Amino acid sequence: MTQYNSIDKTIDCAPTLNDTQVLEFCKNGYLILENVVSEEINRKTIDYLNGDLQPDPEYIPNGLSEKDFEGMRHSHEPSILILEKWFRENVLMNNALSGALRSLLGPNFGLPVLISAHSVECPSAAQPWHHDADSVFGPELNYLETFYYPQDSPIEMGPTEILPGSHISKTTLDYDESGLLAAVPAGSFVIHHQSIFHRRGKSTGSGKRHMLKYNYWRTSEPKKDWLDDPEFDSQTANYGGHNEARYFAHMFYWLNGKGDEYRIIGGQAWPWSIKHQIGPSYGFGKTKGYLPDWRKNNSDGYTY
Numbered sequence: 001m002t003q004y005n006s007i008d009k010t011i012d013c014a015p016t017l018n019d020t021q022v023l024e025f026c027k028n029g030y031l032i033l034e035n036v037v038s039e040e041i042n043r044k045t046i047d048y049l050n051g052d053l054q055p056d057p058e059y060i061p062n063g064l065s066e067k068d069f070e071g072m073r074h075s076h077e078p079s080i081l082i083l084e085k086w087f088r089e090n091v092l093m094n095n096a097l098s099g100a101l102r103s104l105l106g107p108n109f110g111l112p113v114l115i116s117a118h119s120v121e122c123p124s125a126a127q128p129w130h131h132d133a134d135s136v137f138g139p140e141l142n143y144l145e146t147f148y149y150p151q152d153s154p155i156e157m158g159p160t161e162i163l164p165g166s167h168i169s170k171t172t173l174d175y176d177e178s179g180l181l182a183a184v185p186a187g188s189f190v191i192h193h194q195s196i197f198h199r200r201g202k203s204t205g206s207g208k209r210h211m212l213k214y215n216y217w218r219t220s221e222p223k224k225d226w227l228d229d230p231e232f233d234s235q236t237a238n239y240g241g242h243n244e245a246r247y248f249a250h251m252f253y254w255l256n257g258k259g260d261e262y263r264i265i266g267g268q269a270w271p272w273s274i275k276h277q278i279g280p281s282y283g284f285g286k287t288k289g290y291l292p293d294w295r296k297n298n299s300d301g302y303t304y
């Protein structure tokens with residue numbers, strides 16, 4: 001059961017992802033949960049965003065007044081929605097979402113404090129590809145960005161387009177290719193690594209498409225307390241391709257609480273592996289070696 005701590009505004013519940021699913025998130029940088037919010041709550045959210053439902057906040061945060069509320073409500077950052085009990089219980093603390101977030105952010109993770117409403121009138125051109133402002137590239141996973149779609153968002157309605165695996169380094173190319181279109185039915189969430197390369201997709205349909213974006217926060221040190229996958233072996237797991245496996249594995253180690261121990265020796269050694277080898281990769285569990293160069297300061301891609 002998902003529990004809310006009203007004092008420090010945190011959430012706790014049981015984790016729902018296993019080793020393989022946590023590593024898949026490290027590799028992809030996103031996770032989609034389809035159709036997990038009820039139609040009634042989706043409708044209520046749209047009514048609220050359209051100004052057809054009166055606010056009824058659970059409490060008034062220090063330093064804010066009802067006048068501030070009005071300004072906030074009609075802005076592109078309607079964060080007072082966080083204060084609506086029905087929204088907190090059914091959207092922010094949604095069971096499927098909370099279980100996935102708990103697996104990646106640890107116990108007692110923090111509720112959002114800011115909501116951005118990405119509402120667009122369709123048809124509309126695609127946004128330029130970008131990493132969100134102030135992105136950090138590194139093995140740490142201290143927060144997660146969540147998109148909530150209260151209405152059907154098929155390809156015609158310009159869902160978010162993502163470049164999977166692009167959360168590990170700044171994409172400097174003038175990228176003009178298509179990515180993965182996160183087309184989802186109403187009541188869906190897309191959880192992103194905040195640094196993933198993305199854009200709002202082109203829309204050809206008509207009408208207004210709402211999407212809400214907000215971040216959840218880690219409040220505990222990382223450690224492996226998600227579900228066990230009996231088939232999972234961290235030595236033989238697939239960590240991805242050349243020039244990326246080292247980063248995905250580092251992130252996975254950090255989540256396991258072993259980020260400081262992580263060392264690699266490069267070449268064909270672990271975490272690199274490929275289908276046609278006849279035994280596990282050398283170099284697993286090395287305590288001397290290199291770290292991947294997240295800052296891109298070294299021509300060989302490794303630091304000390």
Ligand SMILES: [Fe+2]
Pocket residue numbers: 130131132198199
């Ligand atoms: Fe963005």
